[in-house]
Amino acid sequence: MQEPKESHGAALKQVLRYIRGTTSLGLLFKRTDKINLMGYSDSSHNVDLDDGRSTTCHIFFLDDCPITWCSQKQETVAMSSCEAEFMAATEAAKQAIWLKELLSEILNTEGKKVLLRIDNKSAIALTKNPVFHGRSKHIHRRYHFIRECVENEQVEVEHVPGNEQKADILTKPLGRIKFKEMRSLIGVQDVKKDNFKLKGENVELSLNKA
Incomplete structure (x- = not known):
């Protein structure tokens, strides 16, 4: 709002054009007997030149549909991509624990271990190694929370190939074709009224994008 430039106006027009052209896109939630909670964590290392x-970003899925996501700048500078991914995984672990406890309370069942998928093998090794060494001793202690979660079997960390990393769409700007591919990968689809179906007790609920 301060000192607006023509570039800001162009960016605003682009956002409005995108919203106008995607009013039929949304998320489709299906009734299911199984509750499968899975998260994806990712980060982009040193993207801000300033x-x-x-x-840091993460996205959590209930079955095949995203239910919560976050993208934000890290509070401290990461010295490597491994460290950036490790810090991102810790933030994702916090959300995983909260979702796990929330589902346990709603369903009145014991919460299952949450699977967290990361595309950096070095960061995964760091989450499973309780020993402090040269690669991790400078990382703030609060980011080692994920190690405790893994040790207590609250969170399970698993490697995912980069082309299957669903959280990648939240880390950086993407080209038009890649953006559409990633948008489809996370479950955003066409949810026109014609697609609503009612079969006995099986109801498919579509929520339009805000």
Whole structure:
């Protein structure tokens, strides 16, 4: 709002054009007997040229549909892509624990271990190694929370190939074709009224994008 430029106006027009052209897109939630909670965590290392901070993101799915996601700049500068991914995984672990407890309360069942998928093998090794060494001793202690979660079997960390990393769409700007591919990968689809179906007790609920 301060000192607006023509570039800001062009960016605003682009956002409005995108919203106008995607009013029929949304998320489709299906009734199911199984509750499968899975998360994806990712980060982009040193994308901001001004302060060198990475962008942290995570997205959690209930079965095949995303229910919560986040993308934000990290508070401290990461020294490597491994460290950036490790810090992102810790933030994702916090959300995983909260979702696990919430589902347990709603369903009145014991919460299952949450699967968290990361595309950096070094960061995965760091989450499973309780020993402090040269690669991790400078990382703030609060980011080692995920190690405790893995040790207590609250969270399970698994490697996912980069082309299957669903959280990648939240880390950086993407080209038109890649963006559409990633948008489809996370479950955003056409949810026109014609697609609503009612079969006995099986109801498919579509929520339009805000």
